[in-house]
Amino acid sequence: MTTAVNQAMVEKYKGNFLKEVTDNVEEGNWVKMCMQCGVCSGSCPLGPHWDHPPQELFMMIRANKREEVLSSTSMWMCTSCYNCVARCPRGLPITHIMHGLAHYGKRMGMKPKNQPTEKFGQMFWDNLIKKGRVNELKLGLGLYFKDGFAEGVKVSMGKQKLGMNMMKAKRMSPMEILGGHGVSDLSGFHAMLKKAEELEAARVGANTDAK
Amino acid sequence: MAKHEYSYYPGCSSQKGASSSNLEKSVETLCEELDIKLNPIPDWNCCGASIGYAGGGELPRMTLSARNLALSEKHHPDQDVVATCAACWLNTREVQERLNHNPTLKAETNIALQSVKLEYKGNKKVRHMVEVLIEDIGYDVLGSKVKKPLEGLKIAGYVGCQTNRPFGIAGESFENPMYLDKMVETLGAEALTKYDKKVACCSGALMFSEPEKGQALVKDIIESAYDSGANMIVTPCPLCQANVEIYQDDINARYKTNFDMPVMYYSQLMDVAFGRSALDAALNGNIIQSKKLREIADK
Numbered sequence: 001m002t003t004a005v006n007q008a009m010v011e012k013y014k015g016n017f018l019k020e021v022t023d024n025v026e027e028g029n030w031v032k033m034c035m036q037c038g039v040c041s042g043s044c045p046l047g048p049h050w051d052h053p054p055q056e057l058f059m060m061i062r063a064n065k066r067e068e069v070l071s072s073t074s075m076w077m078c079t080s081c082y083n084c085v086a087r088c089p090r091g092l093p094i095t096h097i098m099h100g101l102a103h104y105g106k107r108m109g110m111k112p113k114n115q116p117t118e119k120f121g122q123m124f125w126d127n128l129i130k131k132g133r134v135n136e137l138k139l140g141l142g143l144y145f146k147d148g149f150a151e152g153v154k155v156s157m158g159k160q161k162l163g164m165n166m167m168k169a170k171r172m173s174p175m176e177i178l179g180g181h182g183v184s185d186l187s188g189f190h191a192m193l194k195k196a197e198e199l200e201a202a203r204v205g206a207n208t209d210a211k
Numbered sequence: 212m213a214k215h216e217y218s219y220y221p222g223c224s225s226q227k228g229a230s231s232s233n234l235e236k237s238v239e240t241l242c243e244e245l246d247i248k249l250n251p252i253p254d255w256n257c258c259g260a261s262i263g264y265a266g267g268g269e270l271p272r273m274t275l276s277a278r279n280l281a282l283s284e285k286h287h288p289d290q291d292v293v294a295t296c297a298a299c300w301l302n303t304r305e306v307q308e309r310l311n312h313n314p315t316l317k318a319e320t321n322i323a324l325q326s327v328k329l330e331y332k333g334n335k336k337v338r339h340m341v342e343v344l345i346e347d348i349g350y351d352v353l354g355s356k357v358k359k360p361l362e363g364l365k366i367a368g369y370v371g372c373q374t375n376r377p378f379g380i381a382g383e384s385f386e387n388p389m390y391l392d393k394m395v396e397t398l399g400a401e402a403l404t405k406y407d408k409k410v411a412c413c414s415g416a417l418m419f420s421e422p423e424k425g426q427a428l429v430k431d432i433i434e435s436a437y438d439s440g441a442n443m444i445v446t447p448c449p450l451c452q453a454n455v456e457i458y459q460d461d462i463n464a465r466y467k468t469n470f471d472m473p474v475m476y477y478s479q480l481m482d483v484a485f486g487r488s489a490l491d492a493a494l495n496g497n498i499i500q501s502k503k504l505r506e507i508a509d510k
Binding site for chain 1: 223224226227228229230231232233254255256257259260261262263264265266267268269270271273274275278315319320322323324325326327328372373376377385411412414415416417419420421424428457458460461495496497498
């Protein structure tokens with residue numbers, strides 16, 4: 001389901017997707033600097049798994065392939081290794097642009113269905129904002145049980161040895177299930193993030209008002 | 212008073228009972244040896260790691276690191292920020308750089324920080340522990356501390372991604388950084404400088420969401436270490452360590468390989484070379500033990 005802000009964006013930018021990306025996507029103003037050399041695509045550790053490698057996404061943005069770009073699974077293949085950033089002859093912060101496109105697509109309600117990294121990334125974010133620090137045990141269990149209880153039991157059984165190894169090495173603690181680590185100023189922490197989210201939504205939203 | 216003091220950002224995985232608590236312990240020991248005091252940033256929070264973007268927008272994610280930096284500015288005004296985790300270091304340094312170059316984001320960040328009565332100024336030096344060892348301590352001093360040279364260890368230095376890109380360690384190249392090899396040689400072990408997966412990606416957080424793709428990358432990283440004649444991989448990065456060590460059973464099952472390669476932290480090697488015990492070097496925190504390293508530690 002696409003969002004209301006998505007409709008507004010389509011209206012506002014009327015087929016100028018490059019401008020939309022420049023104005024609204026994290027580090028999106030760099031997209032126009034791409035010279036299509038393809039070093040990014042050739043440097044990506046998961047390159048073969050991208051439907052459209054970064055170079056291609058940049059061209060598609062210019063070619064107004066709005067839906068294909070924003071709903072693509074491609075950006076979700078980014079491992080954040082920064083190899084493309086280190087090698088790009090034009091100095092584009094490609095890793096950030098990929099994160100930005102993935103997040104913007106999601107904001108527009110166009111995220112790809114059942115994309116595992118999108119799901120895990122959201123779980124990670126929810127986990128970290130709950131207490132201000134990541135609870136690795138809950139994150140791991142959440143991942144095992146993401147496809148329902150029966151599947152979760154199966155996956156957990158398969159991971160039993162790994163879990164035991166980690167506990168034996170004292171690198172996983174069953175006590176974390178009881179709450180675990182977190183920041184003390186939790187209410188302040190939550191208020192801070194809420195404010196940041198409001199400010200960002202207002203900035204992206206404000207763009208949609210100016211027709 | 213310690214000779215060197217820093218404002219320390221430990222990060223989530225370093226906490227008690229978390230996945231890199233052995234890195235934390237071995238760094239503590241290392242700091243005792245080198246007269247370094249790490250003052251944890253009071254009430255620090257998660258940096259958002261690399262996949263926070265799925266849930267968090269640019270500004271909320273930046274606010275996470277800005278809160279840590281503002282706390283450090285307030286409580287440890289004269290100390291550089293130091294992190295041991297690659298992602299913690301990268302995010303903190305990157306956020307400072309990006310906020311300082313973007314007045315709108317910086318202003319908005321500071322509005323959000325009013326909720327926690329903090330102000331971000333952006334005047335901190337954000338450093339990796341490895342930089343402290345190279346720049347503030349130096350190879351000569353590290354070498355002079357060696358009581359038990361790590362003879363017989365043939366080490367593939369696996370630098371990985373985020374300790375190396377986009378910032379890296381000053382003076383090093385992205386394609387072939389040498390500092391880890393130099394450290395290894397300083398400790399009396401053999402550095403396999405031709406190891407060709409030195410800066411390859413372990414798949415990062417995608418090991419959790421895309422295990423097949425992740426394990427394919429790690430398989431190459433371990434195989435290349437064997438091909439170079441290594442009996443150990445060493446790394447500065449907690450996620451590299453975990454990804455390369457703990458899935459070796461799964462990889463062996465998937466690819467019919469026979470991997471049993473220890474993956475240690477540079478800090479564990481230093482602890483042992485400096486004469487500290489296996490316990491102080493947190494060797495128990497590894498799932499795959501190096502017999503040779505343990506023999507040296509117990510000697």
